[in-house]
Amino acid sequence: MESDLRRLLAEHEISRTLLRYCRGVDGMDEALVRSAFHPDASIRMGGFDGGVDEFIAFLWKVISRRTMTMHYLTNTSAEFDPAGADVESYGIAFQRGAEPPPKGNLITGFRYLDRFTERDGRWLVAERTTSTEWNRVDDLPGQWPLPDGVRSGIRHQRGAR
Incomplete structure (x- = not known):
């Protein structure tokens, strides 16, 4: 029973760490992104292979x-x-840019292949490999503009409403 509870708590912390990372990327919040990794973590993503500072x-x-x-x-x-x-996590990322499609507007399917370890009571990523499964152009004719006055997310402002 105790081992089941420890595993559930570990899974919960791992899930929160993954979500914190995604929120940090989307908000360009360096502290949140960094908080998902052990300081000596190794990361492989696309053409990148290195440590946390270089990755950020x-x-x-x-x-x-x-x-x-x-x-x-x-x-x-x-x-x-x-x-x-x-830990294997499937995901989808939507990306918009000022450049004309396809460079700026993509939808990507990916997987995070992570090795989590517990240190000092915290479960964080020790190794990450990101696997890109597919990319799709988010074309301008298919986009619907947001009406004036509609609230939307703001980078760099955690919790902005």
Whole structure:
């Protein structure tokens, strides 16, 4: 019973860590993104392979060209072993940019293949490999403009309403 409870708590913390990461990327909140990783984590994404500091610099260069990003995580599974957990998360990312399509407006299907470990009572990513499964152009004729006065998300302002 105690081991089942410990596993449920670990799964909950892992889920919160994944969601915190996505929120950090979409809001361009460096502290939130960084809080998902152990300081010595290794990350492989697209053409990038390196540590957390270099990853954030790479990521900011990519997403700063976008006017917005929105990440959705769907299926997540965790396989625990005595040293940590292998976690696979499926997701979809919507990306908008000022550049004309297809460069700026994409919908991407991806998977995070993460190795989580617990240190100092916190479950964080120790290793991440991102697998891109598909990309689709979000074409301008298919977009519907937001009416004036409609609230929308604002980067850099956590909790903005």
